[in-house]
Amino acid sequence: MPTHRTALTAKNAKERAAIAIGLIKARRTNSRAFANCFEMGDQDDVIREILTRAETDPEIERRYPFVSVWKGVVERNREVSPPMSRRHTCSECSRVVPPHHGICEPCARAMSERQEQDYKRSEG
Numbered sequence: 167m168p169t170h171r172t173a174l175t176a177k178n179a180k181e182r183a184a185i186a187i188g189l190i191k192a193r194r195t196n197s198r199a200f201a202n203c204f205e206m207g208d209q210d211d212v213i214r215e216i217l218t219r220a221e222t223d224p225e226i227e228r229r230y231p232f233v234s235v236w237k238g239v240v241e242r243n244r245e246v247s248p249p250m251s252r253r254h255t256c257s258e259c260s261r262v263v264p265p266h267h268g269i270c271e272p273c274a275r276a277m278s279e280r281q282e283q284d285y286k287r288s289e290g
């Protein structure tokens with residue numbers, strides 16, 4: 167059975183950018199699925215990947231005009247954005263997470279579910 171790719175199941179920013187681009191081309195930028203592409207703590211990397219792909223695919227910018235706004239913001243803030251070496255990553259899957267978070271939400275949920283299952287097994 168084929169699996170459906172979503173931003174919530176994507177492993178990294180590059181995959182979320184690919185999903186966002188697909189939604190841009192399908193003209194579904196007002197959807198929850200599109201918003202999810204930018205809500206995993208690495209939205210800067212998703213936007214950078216979209217901008218990189220937009221350089222070779224003008225249809226992206228034509229269908230989603232905010233790409234040109236992003237270009238200007240990225241240019242102005244190029245020196246402000248922290249390098250990858252200073253970003254915080256999840257200890258389980260290497261996703262970028264906010265400072266002082268050791269683990270991303272999907273991994274935290276999975277870990278919680280595993281602990282709950284282990285507890286139920288030990289009780290039963």
